[in-house]
Amino acid sequence: MKPFQAPLDDIYFILNHVVDAGRVDEFDAEFSREITEHFAAFAEGEIAPTDEIGDRVGAQLVDGRVKMPEAFHPMFKSYIEQGWTGLMLPEDFGGQGVDGITGGVVHEILMGANHSFQMLVSLAVGHNRVFQLFGTEAQRAKYIPPLAEGRWLGTMALTEPGAGSDLSRIRTRATKDGDVYRITGEKIFISGGDQDLSEGILHLVLARTGDMDSGIKGLSLFACQSVLDDGTRNAVQVTRIEEKMGLHAQPTCQLAFDAAEADLIGEEGQGLRAMFELMNHARVDVALQGVAHAARTYDVASAYAAERQQGRDKTGPVTLDKHGDVRRMLDEIDAIAMGARAMTHLTLVTLEKGDDPWLVELLTHVIKWYSSEVGLTAVQNGIQVLGGYGYLQEYRLEQTYRDLRIAAIYEGASGIHAMGVAGRLLRLENGAAMDAFVAWVKSVEGGGTLTNSLAAWEEARAHLERGAEPGEIATAFIRLTSRVLEQALWARMEAQADHHPDPARIRRVAALVRRQSARTQADLAEIKAA
Ligand SMILES: Cc1cc2nc3c(=O)[nH]c(=O)nc-3n(C[C@H](O)[C@H](O)[C@H](O)COP(=O)(O)OP(=O)(O)OC[C@H]3O[C@@H](n4cnc5c(N)ncnc54)[C@H](O)[C@@H]3O)c2cc1C
Numbered sequence: 001m002k003p004f005q006a007p008l009d010d011i012y013f014i015l016n017h018v019v020d021a022g023r024v025d026e027f028d029a030e031f032s033r034e035i036t037e038h039f040a041a042f043a044e045g046e047i048a049p050t051d052e053i054g055d056r057v058g059a060q061l062v063d064g065r066v067k068m069p070e071a072f073h074p075m076f077k078s079y080i081e082q083g084w085t086g087l088m089l090p091e092d093f094g095g096q097g098v099d100g101i102t103g104g105v106v107h108e109i110l111m112g113a114n115h116s117f118q119m120l121v122s123l124a125v126g127h128n129r130v131f132q133l134f135g136t137e138a139q140r141a142k143y144i145p146p147l148a149e150g151r152w153l154g155t156m157a158l159t160e161p162g163a164g165s166d167l168s169r170i171r172t173r174a175t176k177d178g179d180v181y182r183i184t185g186e187k188i189f190i191s192g193g194d195q196d197l198s199e200g201i202l203h204l205v206l207a208r209t210g211d212m213d214s215g216i217k218g219l220s221l222f223a224c225q226s227v228l229d230d231g232t233r234n235a236v237q238v239t240r241i242e243e244k245m246g247l248h249a250q251p252t253c254q255l256a257f258d259a260a261e262a263d264l265i266g267e268e269g270q271g272l273r274a275m276f277e278l279m280n281h282a283r284v285d286v287a288l289q290g291v292a293h294a295a296r297t298y299d300v301a302s303a304y305a306a307e308r309q310q311g312r313d314k315t316g317p318v319t320l321d322k323h324g325d326v327r328r329m330l331d332e333i334d335a336i337a338m339g340a341r342a343m344t345h346l347t348l349v350t351l352e353k354g355d356d357p358w359l360v361e362l363l364t365h366v367i368k369w370y371s372s373e374v375g376l377t378a379v380q381n382g383i384q385v386l387g388g389y390g391y392l393q394e395y396r397l398e399q400t401y402r403d404l405r406i407a408a409i410y411e412g413a414s415g416i417h418a419m420g421v422a423g424r425l426l427r428l429e430n431g432a433a434m435d436a437f438v439a440w441v442k443s444v445e446g447g448g449t450l451t452n453s454l455a456a457w458e459e460a461r462a463h464l465e466r467g468a469e470p471g472e473i474a475t476a477f478i479r480l481t482s483r484v485l486e487q488a489l490w491a492r493m494e495a496q497a498d499h500h501p502d503p504a505r506i507r508r509v510a511a512l513v514r515r516q517s518a519r520t521q522a523d524l525a526e527i528k529a530a
Pocket of ligand 1: 157158414
């Protein structure tokens, strides 16, 4: 099995030469590189070795508490001692105030090393954002420092047995009791709902303060500590952890709240707005999960194919990567991994720059959809490259597949993101997000292929605007949107290839993406036929 190696050369190439992270004032390329290299060494040496153990042992529910695999404890201790929990949190509250681009790259490496662990430790960034936008000064002072120091880890508690994609069905209630609120109800599928790594857990809970039939308007957001200020446990019980296909070391918990003490964030009825701040951050993280798994797949599959001999040519026995079809699969994995990274880094950079919010709105849906759906195709191809060994546990691509599979479901299932583009954004503010996308694509020198693909996309947009029912063609439209984005970013990669340590690899994959560009016509035909 090939040990995890952070793809630093690919990351820097995209950040510095494809999405121009340097246009963000807070981003310092040298400083960012220093932090990332430091983290990569830690991730390769200490975090990645716990990934396989975590998959085998899993998180266990013992006497009503979740026990994490033993190997996670010393690794988590190093993680907090080195200050990684507070990396992106404000310095005023005990964090290090590092920019979101560098933080995103660190998260990408963390996901490649251990996806289950990443999910436990990365929500603090979204929590901080919620408190900055909706909390009081007293709440920021109370809740952010323990998150920055790693004394607490965070959760987001939305889902209930009857409320999955449709949060208007939430039944968990919060009632005022003097200075505090009391939460009663049941939440399911809560990632990191309990664990024995940190001293405490800060649940951000979406609960109903309005009438039962008040829909999303009756939802409010609460901070709910697992351990109260006086050291006693709050009335939040883990009633089960789920047996899952993957992410075995990520405790997916069912939680019972029995008049648990909680603190309202913002105002009553603002819950969904506040939660969306948290979710938008989490969606970029999910996109980075797809990037990390596709990149890991490329690393494993290309190394394997360069060593294993099967078949022969005129010169004698050849390795797998000399077969045209295997080369194609490797290049397709690379196209997806690098394409998804470029899309996600473009989103991070545009978000940090803050000058094109409509483009960010659109990109957030597209990267979440592309990295999870198409990212899985990359892993699928990787398993195929390894043949029978890909199907075995030995090379662990089967774990990669199992761990990544959920990404297309949580943080809004793929169909919801497809409708977010073909339904909501298409019409919002006269299609401002669509116009922002067109303007961005036109800013890229992509030649005739890109012009043709954009023309196909504009035709599809016009078809939807004329009133075509989006439901059944939304996926074709988000796929088409992602293809145009992918082609534009690969055109940039090709133009900048000489900045990459392996320019021939970049040019070869760019040529493959161009060859596949005609697929936009098939998407358009599917959309227009509906
Ligand atoms: C491992 C894991 C971790 C999770 N972590 C968390 C967590 O930390 N916190 C939390 O609150 N929840 C969490 N969840 C829950 C997750 O967010 C939900 O599973 C997800 O929102 C989908 O809800 P559901 O499972 O009820 O599916 P449903 O809502 O029943 O949807 C089923 C399918 O129907 C389709 N669908 C439904 N509605 C629409 C629509 N409006 N438009 C188009 N298609 C639609 C989609 O294809 C979807 O996949 C987690 C789940 C898992 C498995």
